[in-house]
Amino acid sequence: MSHVGVPRGTVRKRRSLALLTTGVLTIPVLAGCTSGSEETSRGVPQDIAPAARQAVTDGSTVNWAVDALPATFNAFQADADSATTRITGALLPTLFPMDKSGQPKLNPDYLESAEIIKREPKQVVLYKLNQQAVWSDGREIGAPDFVAQWRALRGKDSAFWTARNSGYERIEKIERGADDLQVRVTFAKPYADWRSLFSPLYPKEVTGSPDAFNDGARATLKNTAGPFVLRGVSKSEGTVTLARNPRWWGEKAKLDTLVFRAVAAKDRTRALADGTVDVADIDAATADRITLARRDRGGNGQPLAHGPGSTTTPAAALRSWALAHGSDEEAAEIAQAAREKNRKAVVAYTAEQKALRDFAVRKSLEPAYTQLALNGESGPLADDRVRRAVARALDREELARTVLGPLGLPAKPLGSHLALAGQPGYKDGSGALGDQNTEEAQALLADAGWTRGGAAEPPKDTKAGSEAEKKGDRGGAEGAEKKPSEGATGEKAGQSSEEKAEKTDEEEKVGKAGSTEKAEEEEEESDTKEAEGEKADRASEDSAASRDEGLYIVGQDNKPGAHAPAQAASTGGAAAIHVLAPGRAAAAQSAALRRQAGALGEDGAVAAQDKRPGGAAGAYAPVGTAAPAPAAAKGQLGKDGKALTLRFVLPSGPGSQSLRSVGDKIAVMLEKIGIGTEIIKVPDESYFKDHVASGAYDLALYSWPATAYPATDGRPIYAKPEPATDGSLLVEQNYTRVGTDHIDQLFDQAAAELDEKAARELMKQADARIWAAAGSIPLFQRPQLVAVDKKLANVGAFGFAAPRYQDIGFKNRQAAGSPADRKK
DSSP, X not given: OOOBSSOTTOOSSSOOOOOOBOOOOOOOSOTTOOOSSOOOOOOOOOBSOOOOGXXXXXXXXXXXXXXXXXXXXXXXXXXXXXXXXXXXXTTSOOSSOBOTTSOBOOOTTTEEEEEEEEOSSSOEEEEEEOTXXXXXTSOBOOXXXXXXXXXXXXXXXXXXXXXXXTTXXXXXXXXXXXXXXXXXXXXXXXXXXXXXXXXXXXXXXHHSSHHXXXXXXXXXXXXXXXXXXXXXXXXTTTEEEEEEOTTOOSSOOSOSEEEEEEOOGGGHHHHHHTTSOSEEXXXXXXXXXXXXXXXXXXXXXXXXXXXXXXXXXXXXXXXXXXXXXXXXXXXXXXXXXXXXXXHHHHHHHXXXXXXXXXXXXXXXXXXXXXXXXXXXXXXXXXXXHHHHHHHHHOOHXXXXXXXXXGGTSOOOOOOOXXXXXXXXXXXXXXXXXXXXXXXXXXXXXXXXXXXXXXXXXXXXXXXXXXXHHHHHHHHHHHHHSOOXXXXXXXXXXXXXXXXXXXXXXXXXXXXXXXXXXXXXXXXXXXXHHHHHHHHHXXXXXXXXXXXXXXXXXXXXXXXXXXXXXXHHHHTTTOOOOOOEEETTHXXXXXXXXXXXXXXXXXXXXXXXXXXXXXXXXXXXXXXXOOOOOHHHHHTOOEETTEEOEEEEEEEOSGGGHHHHHHHHHHHHHHHTTTOEEEEEEEXXXXXXXXXXXXXXXXXXXXXXXXXXXXXXXXXXXXXXXXEOTTSXXXXXXXXXXXXXXXXXXXXXXXXXXXXXXXXXXXXXXHHHHHHXXXXXXXXXXXXXXXXXXXXXXXXXXXXXXXXXXXXXXXXXTSOTTHHHHHHO
16 A cells, blocks of 8 residues: 555655655664664564465465556556556566565576676676566567667657656667677666666567557556466456466466455455455554454454444443433434444444454565655755754654554664665664754754744844835745755855764753832733743643644634624725634633733723723734734744744645654654644645645655665655756755755766675765755654455565565465455
């Protein structure tokens, strides 16, 4: 199941979101550790119920849930998604799939060998193809297929609508070798990640012409070369059906048919229970239900202690029965309907739980990680000191525990942007930024000019009246200009970060009142402190409530004093303008009301001078009045009259709860250092495209898939944005808009470095600088939960490794075909 937060079109065996959620991507290495040698990291093993092929029966059908039918079967198009990757993996050649440790491994079904045979004067790679490898039409896989794919993807012919051409543009020519089974590839420039090319490999019939490439492989694949062939696509049923490939030369597929069925995340529990699917990525809630179902197997018919009605107390049940059988006919009818509805819900839930006993939850860590993205294009986060302060306020271990702890998975934060624990190039580079430290974070903010009283101070050098307003307008216009962030507001601002990264590379690590007037002042001050103390006691509660409620609209609380008609009259009858303010600003309003208590008499009567429209001064603002600044209530930092508040965009869908929980915790951590957050919850479907990719956010949570080729796949994600001719930024996939020339240079050097050890060292240096720039803060590797019929073998939570579809099937002790017959 894909998650919000994963950028659409980047789900592949290596990186090309916001996985979003629904993002939404632990690491057995302590955060902040750096050392001179490569760390020995151990990833979480895959969980697929492995079984030898002889222990798996031949025949039957497996139904596998996917989020939606693939928009295209062409993995190199922009709208290719996780379903495209999953399905083409069973149909097309992958020359170097990732193994359990996240490394590319030669696939003997297609290659006898592949190696660099020349480095000077130019790099030459020789592929020797498996002599039996053929397309489903009987034609041999050969050099013409390699040539056609290179020409389609190298970027020289704009008639081919391609999403990426990384690596193909470095090829100078492709030739036939000593025979038809040898392919000789010569590179114009050295390319370390040459193993990433030609996977998946399409037949020349697909890549040979723009029409075939752009349209021919979107709805079907007539010619394939995997253990399965494409039998059909049914949009009405939401299925893609694969059948065993009769021309497959490798180990015969155990299944007769493999059906990929579109099932939304919210419908997967029901689909598992009614037998619609046998394999499905699931969320924590569904995993809990399966665990409970298996635990309750020996319940001897007793009512379940969970589900609908389980929290009803005996007193409440008795009261419900009394109402249903009472003399008040109307109340009795309502109570009886409610009881019947609850009874049906209990029956349905119990039946689902019984069916879920036949499934197991396979758990591992997904080859993807979740990050906190900080948009450095403009606003406070354009200053690298503010970004680093945000990063150092985070307790990443607590955030990892929030998501991974309840699932029984290792809850340790991720220490690299370019490798995951278990991969050979993994090393914790977070020391380039520093550990969590509240005092250091506050010092960084103070150095950037953000102070406790800054929100109340007028902007420097402002003049009263219209001149000040004009100047503010000009400042706003200037602030709206889009400029690339050089790790900060410029090279100079980013200097400290670069120096720190360099260092990491080198080191690797009161009396009584004397008058009535004074007494009155002290009494007033005491009242104010008391109000603020009450407010502080409720800080966490108010903050959580504001995040749950979203935005608070001043004047829509139907309180006295909000005279909408008067407002409309004053504007010529036009509707009043609603001013949006963070929900927690209501707390500031409440505190202000208590401080206005002097305007009321002992009995609560309004003082004579305050008997005017709108009530006592400050009591309730009319519609259209901005709420009090949050800084007044929370001691928030500010500068030049502006509070330090960041827009935190989160997905609102039911499958994004874990991301929202992480977001709430981050907001609380930032409050401790004086940074306010305005949490904006948006629909899952628009989260990435309309907010993250467009830059309409300050903070966001989304994920990137793992890669075996960081020099190729990581560069577009962390490359320094370049100004376009229209004044906008060309960000590629760097949605944080933070980058430096030095980072780009390290990626380029690594991509051209043919010595694998040297290339990894360059990637570690690049990772340290990415940490120092503080545009992306890796949090944790995402959990991978897969519900699987417990009789199935060789399928589940694969971790890094690509599935071997030909090995998947039902265990021998189950009669062939019976699982499918039972369910379908």
